[in-house]
Amino acid sequence: MAPTKYLLSVYGVEDAPVPTAEEMQRAFAAVDAFNGQLQEKGAWVFAGGLCPPDTATVVSMSEGQVMTTDGPFAESREHLGGFWVIQAADLDEALEWSRQASVACANPVEVRPFQSDV
Amino acid sequence: MADRADIGDTIAAVFREEHGRVVATLVRLLGDIDRAEEAVQDAFLVAADRWPRDGLPPNPGGWIVTTARRRAIDRLRRDAMREDRQEQAVRLEERLIDQPEEDIAVPDDRLRLMFTCCHPALAQPAQVALTLRLLGGLDTPTIARAFLVPEATLAQRLVRAKRKIRDARIPYRVPTDADLPDRLRPVMAVIYLVFNAGWIAEGGTLVDDDLCGEAIRLARLLVELMPDEPEAAGLLALLLLLQARQPARTAADGTLVLLPDQDRTRWNQALLAEGRTLVRACLRRGAPGPYQIQAAINAVHSDAARADQTDWAQILALYDHLLALQPTPVVALNRAVAVAELHGPRAALDLLDQLDLPAYQPFHVVRAELLARAGRSTEARASYDAALARTTSEVERVHLTRRRAELPDHGSRVDVDWDA
Numbered sequence: 001m002a003p004t005k006y007l008l009s010v011y012g013v014e015d016a017p018v019p020t021a022e023e024m025q026r027a028f029a030a031v032d033a034f035n036g037q038l039q040e041k042g043a044w045v046f047a048g049g050l051c052p053p054d055t056a057t058v059v060s061m062s063e064g065q066v067m068t069t070d071g072p073f074a075e076s077r078e079h080l081g082g083f084w085v086i087q088a089a090d091l092d093e094a095l096e097w098s099r100q101a102s103v104a105c106a107n108p109v110e111v112r113p114f115q116s117d118v
Numbered sequence: 119m120a121d122r123a124d125i126g127d128t129i130a131a132v133f134r135e136e137h138g139r140v141v142a143t144l145v146r147l148l149g150d151i152d153r154a155e156e157a158v159q160d161a162f163l164v165a166a167d168r169w170p171r172d173g174l175p176p177n178p179g180g181w182i183v184t185t186a187r188r189r190a191i192d193r194l195r196r197d198a199m200r201e202d203r204q205e206q207a208v209r210l211e212e213r214l215i216d217q218p219e220e221d222i223a224v225p226d227d228r229l230r231l232m233f234t235c236c237h238p239a240l241a242q243p244a245q246v247a248l249t250l251r252l253l254g255g256l257d258t259p260t261i262a263r264a265f266l267v268p269e270a271t272l273a274q275r276l277v278r279a280k281r282k283i284r285d286a287r288i289p290y291r292v293p294t295d296a297d298l299p300d301r302l303r304p305v306m307a308v309i310y311l312v313f314n315a316g317w318i319a320e321g322g323t324l325v326d327d328d329l330c331g332e333a334i335r336l337a338r339l340l341v342e343l344m345p346d347e348p349e350a351a352g353l354l355a356l357l358l359l360l361q362a363r364q365p366a367r368t369a370a371d372g373t374l375v376l377l378p379d380q381d382r383t384r385w386n387q388a389l390l391a392e393g394r395t396l397v398r399a400c401l402r403r404g405a406p407g408p409y410q411i412q413a414a415i416n417a418v419h420s421d422a423a424r425a426d427q428t429d430w431a432q433i434l435a436l437y438d439h440l441l442a443l444q445p446t447p448v449v450a451l452n453r454a455v456a457v458a459e460l461h462g463p464r465a466a467l468d469l470l471d472q473l474d475l476p477a478y479q480p481f482h483v484v485r486a487e488l489l490a491r492a493g494r495s496t497e498a499r500a501s502y503d504a505a506l507a508r509t510t511s512e513v514e515r516v517h518l519t520r521r522r523a524e525l526p527d528h529g530s531r532v533d534v535d536w537d538a
Contacts, residue, residue, distance in 0.1 A: 004287050090289040091239055092297075113286045 003087040005045060005114040006094040010107050012081040014053075023106070030104035038086060043097060049082035081107065085114075125170045133162055136179040137255025138339075142227035143183050145234075145290060147214055148190055151252065151280050156193065161186035190214060228253060229343040230290050232336070236305040237288045244279040245308050247272055253339075254332045264315045264329055266510070302344075306353050306409065309336045313357050318511045325364055333357055348400040352410030355396035359416035362389035374517040378425040390420050411440045430459040447473045451481055454488075463491040479508035483518065495525045 019027070038044035056071030072079060084101060088094040094111050102109040137158070144154035161182045175181040191214055197207035235248040246265065250256045262272040282288065293301040316329025337354040344350050366380035375381075397417045400410050415436045422428040437453035450473055458466035467488050475481035486501035502522035509515045 006286075090287040091237075092289050092293070094286075095239070111286075115285075 003089055004094075004116065005085055005087050006097075007110075007112045007114065008084040008086060008094075008098050008101050009080055009110045009112070010049075010082045010101070010105050011078045011110060012107055014077045014079065019106070027104065027106050030106075034100055034104040037100070038084070038097070043086045043088060043093075045085040045087055047082070047084040050080060053079040081105075125174075128174060129162070129166055129169060132165070132174075132178045132182070134255055136182055138228050138231070138253035139179055140182045140186060141252050141255075142231040144186050144190065145231055145252075146227050147187060148210055149213065149290070150210070151283060153190060153193070153210070154186075155252070157186040157190035158182065160189040160193075164189070187214065226292060226343065228339060229292055232305055232340070233292055233301060234283060234288055234290050236301075236308050237283075238301070238304055239286065239288060240279050240282065242304070242307070242311070243267075244275050245304060246311055247275050248279050249308050249336070250312060250332065251276060253336060256328065256332065260328065264319070264326060302347060302349070305340065306349060309333050309340065309353060309357075310409075312336070313360070317360065318514060325367070330357075330361060330364070334361060348403045348405050349407040349409050351396050351400040352407060352413045355393045355400065355413035356409050356416060358389045358393035358396070359413060359420055362386040362393060362420065368513070372513065373520075374513050377419065380425075382423060385420070393417065394420065406439070406443075408440060408444050411436050411443070415440075428459070430456055434460055447475050448478065448480075451475065451478075451484060455484060458488055458491070463488040467492060477508070479505055482508065486518075486521070490521070490525055495527060498522075498525055 035044065035047060038047075053072040056073070058067075058069045058071045058073045060067045060069075082105070084097075086094065086097055088097060091111075091113075094113075098109045098111045140161070141154055141158050144157050145151055148154050148157070164185055165178075165182065169175075191211060194207045194211040194214070198211065200207075231252060232249065235252060236245045240248070243265070247261055250261050250264075251258070258273050258276070259269050262269040265272070267275075310333070312329050313333035316326040316331075316333065319326035319329070334354070334357050337350070337357050340347075340350045341354045362385050363377070363380065365386060366382065366384040367375055369375050393413065394417050397410065397413045401414060406414075415433055418429055418433050418436070434453070434456040437449070437456050441449050441453055450469065454466040454469040454473075457469060467485070470481070470485055470488065473481065482501050482505035486498050486505055489495075489498035489501055499522060502518055502525075506515060506518050506522075509518060
């Protein structure tokens with residue numbers, strides 16, 4: 001059976017304490033190592049970190065007109081900080097990758113399956 | 119030849135007995151829970167039509183699996199005609215036909231299905247509903263009633279859980295040894311919860327035998343399939359020792375009888391013996407866990423021929439151990455009951471004052487009984503009111519109302535509700 005793709009979203013809380021430079025360095029190194037693991041095991045599809053939510057812009061259509069507004073879209077205290085797209089045989093495999101991802105980036109990770117291609 | 123009513127009962131019994139096994143086998147064969155359920159339902163309909171006429175086949179479970187498998191192939195062929203489901207249908211049909219027919223029952227099937235139903239990615243209410251539906255063969259209205267949710271809510275919960283299993287690809291297999299402790303815990307929690315829901319049932323009768331019986335069946339299955347897990351044996355022992363007391367828990371008029379007042383000759387000796395043997399066997403392995411300790415506590419109760427012969431010192435020592443493993447307010451509450459027996463109600467009330475369990479009905483029951491024993495009738499009345507406000511069992515409501523009415527204006531001894 002073809003592997004399923006999963007979105008691993010990293011969530012940050014708005015007013016969480018800002019990590020020190022040293023903590024940031026450690027997280028970057030850990031994420032690099034984790035990415036290497038994903039690539040080596042053939043689980044890697046794509047990954048990236050995002051700029052802070054206040055850099056976001058929302059585009060929407062209203063009565064045929066394009067509306068452009070200052071973002072972010074979701075008025076929530078938790079924001080997407082980055083993500084991985086991986087492929088795995090099943091949820092248990094995806095959860096094991098997510099555990100490692102959460103340790104590496106020192107944040108909670110949400111796992112969500114993509115719709116199947118078929 | 120059996121008459122129609124008899125064969126109807128037999129089919130119902132085979133359904134209860136074999137449902138988990140055949141659904142689990144079909145889930146493995148088809149890789150899809152909805153299709154497995156459909157096929158099994160088809161097969162039982164065929165049985166209901168044919169068995170009254172032709173008599174029971176020699177191996178009813180095997181007959182159901184074979185029939186369900188054939189019905190599944192029929193349905194897949196029909197679906198293959200429909201464009202939107204064609205691809206999946208063809209793939210599944212190939213998969214089914216590849217399986218040799220004689221090799222279709224694998225003992226691990228139900229275990230695999232149990233781990234799927236109780237996967238930690240599913241919320242506990244969904245785990246419970248799926249386990250009872252798929253492994254127990256209980257219908258949606260029965261499960262909804264047992265857990266006090268509207269039928270539509272429960273049906274929706276099942277649909278969502280099955281969709282998540284399919285879309286997120288929750289696997290159908292026994293976890294690796296490394297993951298087993300984490301994965302076994304929710305399975306045991308679900309079985310315990312099912313038993314609990316039956317122990318003090320909703321509404322007019324005290325016990326829901328279906329739920330208690332189903333929990334014991336699932337616990338037996340877990341022990342049979344994972345004989346090296348002492349906590350699984352501990353869970354089964356605990357349930358058997360509790361179940362043994364069922365006949366003595368209600369009086370002839372249907373009212374509740376608490377542990378100290380029970381006629382111990384009405385306890386089921388066969389269940390007690392089995393439970394005690396299991397407790398001894400699992401504790402000898404030297405890996406005590408919460409279920410084994412709770413089973414040991416109940417074994418101590420069962421060793422006393424009369425309530426006043428109970429070895430409370432040993433029970434308190436076991437609760438100390440349990441509290442160290444599981445430092446929760448609920449365990450502390452149960453431990454306080456043992457403290458009351460050894461050191462009096464005041465010592466126990468001091469312990470209760472440190473607990474924060476305002477929404478937990480048994481907390482108010484224990485507190486009321488302790489206050490009554492300490493001669494603090496006014497406070498006891500308030501605690502009975504708090505307990506009654508949180509009581510859903512009609513039998514328990516009658517019991518607590520009577521206890522409250524019995525409160526004297528001066529202090530006198532009233533037994534604690536050990537059985538809560």
